[in-house]
Amino acid sequence: MKTRIAGVVAAALVLGVAQAALAQAVLHVGKAQDTPFDFVPPDVALAKGIFKANGIDVELSSFAGSAKLQQAMAAGAMDIGLGSGPELAFVAKGSPELAVAAFAGPPDGLVLVVRKDGPIHTVPDLKGKTISVSSVGSLTEWVVRETSRQQGWGPEGINIVFLGDIIGQIAALKTKQTDGMSNDIASATHLEQDNIGRILLSFGKIAPDFIIHATFATNEIMQKRPDQLRAFLKAWFETIAWMRKNKDETVKIVMPVMHQPQDVVERAYDVVMPTFSDTGKFEPKALAVLSRSFEQMNLLPSGTDLSKTYTEKFLPGAP
DSSP states (O other): OHHHHHHHHHHHHHHHHHHHHHHTSOEEEEESSSSSGGGOHHHHHHHHTHHHHTTOOEEEEEOSSHHHHHHHHHTTSOSEEEEEGGGHHHHHTTOSEEEEEEEEOSOTTEEEEEETTSSOOSGGGGTTOEEEESSTTOHHHHHHHHHHHHTTSOTTSSEEEEOOSHHHHHHHHHTTSOSEEEEEHHHHHHHHHTTSEEEEEETTTTOSSOOOEEEEEEHHHHHHOHHHHHHHHHHHHHHHHHHHHOHHHHHHHHHHHHTOOHHHHHHHHHHHGGGBOSSOOOOHHHHHHHHHHHHHTTSSOTTOOGGGGBOOTTSTTOO
16 A cells, blocks of 8 residues: 555656646747737637646737747747748748647638728729738738739739738728728728728638648757647647637637627637637648748749648647
């Protein structure tokens, strides 16, 4: 009996030491945007104690677009970045990181909003008009250029301006400096309710095979704190599973994060939740579309091997 008790105590001590080791350093996690529903899972995980249950301490920061997030990653200010699939181009160009999970697929929750009193009523009306996006090389830039290409106008058929965060883009729309904006479904719904804008197009129709969002990890954390990274990804997918089963509570948690009323957040939940991946794996068809997008935007040469920009070895269940 004494031997058995001693063994239990020893095991508990080992577990305690392991959890303490994980929690020794805070994980600095950056979000490419603050308020879209696509980026609220870590806020839910914090509220429900899911990170803590996995032995990690997470500190969240938000940025005005992919470029700003990647600058912070390259500078070592962030350990993990929640960004867009197109950010794999930064990795291919030598940014000291890898994508470690493809956490959302088609861009169903990303829409094109136009001024309600503006000249755009159909997609063909977009030719030559001015649309705002977050930053250079961002997902919001690519989907607008892809829309132009699919209309037969080439990548420059729609005039694009880079205005950073959503607040600045909305201000430009209100003051008629722009004709529209590439935006998340929640912000777009709010603009419709305020009679400022209307949704013209869901970009899920433009790119049905895609990786809209990916999780990135610096080389340093992959090499020096791999267990923390694995714990973060495990907590992430546990959070997604919880959110799928608990819509009402999820909506209540994220309303103050998104600064949106309940009906707007509920609509965002219904549109975006199905796009979240349950595995985080990088699907070949979606990677092929990304590769083509990089070539089209002159970000990478044709035939760039994207297999060197991501890894699946930190995903839950990976050998």
